[in-house]
Amino acid sequence: MAADIQKLVRMANQIATFFASQPGDTQAAEVAGHLKSFWEPRMLQALYAHVDAGGEGLSPLVLQAVGRLRQPA
Amino acid sequence: MKDFIIPGLDGAPAFSDRDYGTPESRSQKMVTLTIDGFEVSVPEGTSVMRASNTLGISIPKLCATDNMEAWGSCRLCAVEIEGRRGTPASCTTPVAPGMVVHTQSEKIRKLRKGVMELYISDHPLDCLTCAANGDCELQDMAGAVGLRDVRYEAPQGAPGVANHFLRRESDGTANPQWLPKDDSNPYFTYDPAKCIVCSRCVRACEEVQGTFALTIEGRGFDSRVSAGMAGDSFLSSDCVSCGACVQACPTATLQEKSVIEIGTPDRKVVTTCAYCGVGCSFEAEMRGDTVVRMTPWKHGKANRGHSCVKGRFAWGYATHNDRILHPMIRESINDPWEVVTWDEAITFAATKLRDIQAKHGRRAIGGITSSRCTNEETFLVQKMIRSVFGNNNTDTCARVCHSPTGYGLGRAFGTSAGTQDFDSVEHTDVVIVIGANPTDGHPVFASRLKKRLRQGAKLIVIDPRRTDLVRSPHIEAAHHLPLRPGTNVAVVTALAHVIVTEGLYDEAFIRERCDWDEFQHYAEFVSDARHSPEAIAMLTGVDPNELRAAARLFAKGGNGAIYYGLGVTEHSQGSTTVMGIANLAMLTGNIGRPGVGVNPLRGQNNVQGSCDMGSFPHELPGYRHVSQDATREIFEKLWGSVLDKEPGLRIPNMLDAAVEGTFKGLYVQGEDILQSDPDTRHVSAGLAAMDCVIVQDLFLNETANYAHVFLPGSTFLEKDGTFTNAERRINRVRRVMMPKNGYADWEVTMLLANAMGAGWTYTHPSQVMDEIAATTPSFAGVSYEMLEEKGSVQWPCNELHPEGTPIMHVDGFVRGKGRFIVTEYVATDERTGPRFPLLLTTGRILSQYNVGAQTRRTANVVWHDQDVLEIHPHDAEVRGIKEGDWVRLASRAGETSLRALLTDRVSPGVVYTTFHHPDTQANVITTDFSDWATNCPEYKVTAVQVALTNGPSDWQEDYAQRAERSRRVLPAAE
Numbered sequence A: 001m002a003a004d005i006q007k008l009v010r011m012a013n014q015i016a017t018f019f020a021s022q023p024g025d026t027q028a029a030e031v032a033g034h035l036k037s038f039w040e041p042r043m044l045q046a047l048y049a050h051v052d053a054g055g056e057g058l059s060p061l062v063l064q065a066v067g068r069l070r071q072p073a
Numbered sequence B: 001m002k003d004f005i006i007p008g009l010d011g012a013p014a015f016s017d018r019d020y021g022t023p024e025s026r027s028q029k030m031v032t033l034t035i036d037g038f039e040v041s042v043p044e045g046t047s048v049m050r051a052s053n054t055l056g057i058s059i060p061k062l063c064a065t066d067n068m069e070a071w072g073s074c075r076l077c078a079v080e081i082e083g084r085r086g087t088p089a090s091c092t093t094p095v096a097p098g099m100v101v102h103t104q105s106e107k108i109r110k111l112r113k114g115v116m117e118l119y120i121s122d123h124p125l126d127c128l129t130c131a132a133n134g135d136c137e138l139q140d141m142a143g144a145v146g147l148r149d150v151r152y153e154a155p156q157g158a159p160g161v162a163n164h165f166l167r168r169e170s171d172g173t174a175n176p177q178w179l180p181k182d183d184s185n186p187y188f189t190y191d192p193a194k195c196i197v198c199s200r201c202v203r204a205c206e207e208v209q210g211t212f213a214l215t216i217e218g219r220g221f222d223s224r225v226s227a228g229m230a231g232d233s234f235l236s237s238d239c240v241s242c243g244a245c246v247q248a249c250p251t252a253t254l255q256e257k258s259v260i261e262i263g264t265p266d267r268k269v270v271t272t273c274a275y276c277g278v279g280c281s282f283e284a285e286m287r288g289d290t291v292v293r294m295t296p297w298k299h300g301k302a303n304r305g306h307s308c309v310k311g312r313f314a315w316g317y318a319t320h321n322d323r324i325l326h327p328m329i330r331e332s333i334n335d336p337w338e339v340v341t342w343d344e345a346i347t348f349a350a351t352k353l354r355d356i357q358a359k360h361g362r363r364a365i366g367g368i369t370s371s372r373c374t375n376e377e378t379f380l381v382q383k384m385i386r387s388v389f390g391n392n393n394t395d396t397c398a399r400v401c402h403s404p405t406g407y408g409l410g411r412a413f414g415t416s417a418g419t420q421d422f423d424s425v426e427h428t429d430v431v432i433v434i435g436a437n438p439t440d441g442h443p444v445f446a447s448r449l450k451k452r453l454r455q456g457a458k459l460i461v462i463d464p465r466r467t468d469l470v471r472s473p474h475i476e477a478a479h480h481l482p483l484r485p486g487t488n489v490a491v492v493t494a495l496a497h498v499i500v501t502e503g504l505y506d507e508a509f510i511r512e513r514c515d516w517d518e519f520q521h522y523a524e525f526v527s528d529a530r531h532s533p534e535a536i537a538m539l540t541g542v543d544p545n546e547l548r549a550a551a552r553l554f555a556k557g558g559n560g561a562i563y564y565g566l567g568v569t570e571h572s573q574g575s576t577t578v579m580g581i582a583n584l585a586m587l588t589g590n591i592g593r594p595g596v597g598v599n600p601l602r603g604q605n606n607v608q609g610s611c612d613m614g615s616f617p618h619e620l621p622g623y624r625h626v627s628q629d630a631t632r633e634i635f636e637k638l639w640g641s642v643l644d645k646e647p648g649l650r651i652p653n654m655l656d657a658a659v660e661g662t663f664k665g666l667y668v669q670g671e672d673i674l675q676s677d678p679d680t681r682h683v684s685a686g687l688a689a690m691d692c693v694i695v696q697d698l699f700l701n702e703t704a705n706y707a708h709v710f711l712p713g714s715t716f717l718e719k720d721g722t723f724t725n726a727e728r729r730i731n732r733v734r735r736v737m738m739p740k741n742g743y744a745d746w747e748v749t750m751l752l753a754n755a756m757g758a759g760w761t762y763t764h765p766s767q768v769m770d771e772i773a774a775t776t777p778s779f780a781g782v783s784y785e786m787l788e789e790k791g792s793v794q795w796p797c798n799e800l801h802p803e804g805t806p807i808m809h810v811d812g813f814v815r816g817k818g819r820f821i822v823t824e825y826v827a828t829d830e831r832t833g834p835r836f837p838l839l840l841t842t843g844r845i846l847s848q849y850n851v852g853a854q855t856r857r858t859a860n861v862v863w864h865d866q867d868v869l870e871i872h873p874h875d876a877e878v879r880g881i882k883e884g885d886w887v888r889l890a891s892r893a894g895e896t897s898l899r900a901l902l903t904d905r906v907s908p909g910v911v912y913t914t915f916h917h918p919d920t921q922a923n924v925i926t927t928d929f930s931d932w933a934t935n936c937p938e939y940k941v942t943a944v945q946v947a948l949t950n951g952p953s954d955w956q957e958d959y960a961q962r963a964e965r966s967r968r969v970l971p972a973a974e
Ligand code: SF4
Pocket: B201, B204, B205, B209, B211, B212, B213, B214, B227, B238, B239, B240, B241, B242, B243, B244, B245, B246
């Protein structure tokens, strides 16, 4: 399990790294949009669970994005 | 050979087989002349021979043919022109206004007869037993000029009468002019006794293929066609076995071995090569249901009558003994296979999949579509997954090659496809080839590119290796930037830095076509000194002066085109590099007309099509996200089922989920993920963890070692359908023989879907195409009838573009304004260090294709019988490695062994190998790092160590044993 979540953390951080380099103030929304568009629900659930468990290793931008994703629409 | 029927194209003059003798002239200016009393208007620069042919009057000829420049050596094509002296050769004489030509007169008749007599006197008269009997231009011409006898007594070995075709003189002494047959090439022979020295082969090799392997040696009576240097055979020469010379030869001198063996064909069917993304059109020449030969079709718009060794010759796998023709099942992957009926196999598979869903949920199964199968087949697989499995767990092997192209170009331009047709290269002035090796990967495109380069276009190669394009006969790249693997983004951004800071960008284009605010932000970003060539030189290893010169050349050298391949996409920043490439094209205004553009070179034949057809887990056909209600509704209405609106799992995610225990069943059509996907151990662990793996393929491939159900697949010769090539061209694939396994692949998918309750009733793939057209706007105008009429069409093809779209973004980008996207370089996590100090990058070679399942089962193995490791002599020396030594290649993921090849094509610090052979398993080495946006694996950069060893690694031996065991088949219980 540890290896799996590590991989998800790395993938999420990679996405955040790209959007962090983009101009404007929509980075967190972009990361959230990317996750929502490309990640299958069980991957998102695993990421949320990791956030609930302290979110070790996740970049702040991923944390913000997850916060947005979990807000009831 | 006269009554060939091309289905659907029969009689259409646009597709006639006529050889016009000389190439078409591109001139706009028309010239009118009279030939045999008929008036005709043709473009200036046309030859008299061609003009005459447009009237339907053929002039006898031997040395001319319409895919190469006239040569004027045989003199058979003499004509009379009023007001001119003598009898000029019509192939080398251009038309002139008011010219009056006579193609037949007593004088000409005599002259031609005399010429033929000379040829025939030095030619063996064994026509009846000659392989080209009925398909020989020398024979045809003897008939055309009315040759009835040969006055020069055929030298029946009278001592001293020179000829080339008798082995011995009548007195038994050896004829010094006689040369033995050269049988060295596995696919064709060269029989010098039959050669008329017309030089068509030499010119084909130069002008069409661009390899320059052939020359005419000697002069006059001594002249001979010769491959390579003295002492070379065809096989040992530079010949790449493209077949252009064989195609060009008017006699049986260069002849396909298959024709020698089987006889001449009696019908031809136009179809499409099933190997690479160039998508060459071929005529399958048949006798009964046996393929006699495949010849490139001159009306094929991707290849224009050319071919490479794979499509032309390497089709023998279709009838190879290893093909599995009966379905097989087993409860456990440790059991031997049991041969069963189709019914049993399909029921077994359907029951297992439904059981898994009952136990583990709807999303516990999925499937993989094939980039080798047809559009129709791919469409049906994703339809089955979405509407019958009820989830979006569909993916394709395009994931592992071009998914970043889709993402990157989609974001920049609004559409995920190359912008040009292949003809566009004829108008290019400067070409950047980045991360692609077209002479090996896309050979027919490479020939077309090289032709343009020989005409003077400039070339910039960005690649860690010195590929063949960098320096080859008559071609020399203006700049080669040998970057360190993994630094594409830095190099591409530095090119933009030079273009912006030196004011070389096309402001008018950008203002009109792109988002100006975004451009300004982007310009500020790239102008930062940290992106300058000097600043990144240490990182990338690229000489800053060369980089600056390359940027200037591209920006100001005229029409600039960028061609790229997997060396761009298969990186952790693959998508970013694709966006960087789009930026370069927009900066320099190189979008929207012939000769420019952004051109991904696709790997497998139908990578483009499999992406278009909705293979990706987040996209329905036509690149529409599954979350769009309106799009889902279109399909839900037609399919009568509710579609999942959440994206599904991608291949690597499926394997992760399998290891984790939430993904249990997989249907794989025509792909070998165990061999083609990275980090083999992880893939095998994922496959081993599943309860039901269904493999549908021609052969028991490596993935099948982990399968529970094997469904035999069919070859491209056995089915109808379409492939879409790298230029978005939809080409027909036509059935020339019945499926040896009983069903075409689309029928197998339908059996499985119906066993799971689908109720499909397709009887022909054309109905699937109609469904694609009805649901997908960019295909709205496509149907089999229109493809019969036009031959092929490039999507988008719909009301707005009824004739299809050769060039995209002509009046504006699909998404409106083009977007400049900031491309910050991020180093990959895969770093060299003391344990793994070298960088491994991977690629492919000409004669083998992808995982090699097909090509390894053909005579192509004479060119490549094992994967080798290319290593720089310095790196080899410090490790005590000599040429041909067994070396151990290790990364943090695994290790394998193979033989070393010392070469300075790779820079110090970089090693290179191919992945065509399963016993090497280069992907044991590659890691699970991937592109940030698409999870396309990072094949092109792996930190490795290399050391001497004495043979295959333990892993390789274990693996070989395991594979052996898992391929056992129980003897049929009778
Ligand atoms: S097969 Fe192709 S490369 Fe070889 S000699 Fe003929 S034209 Fe040249």
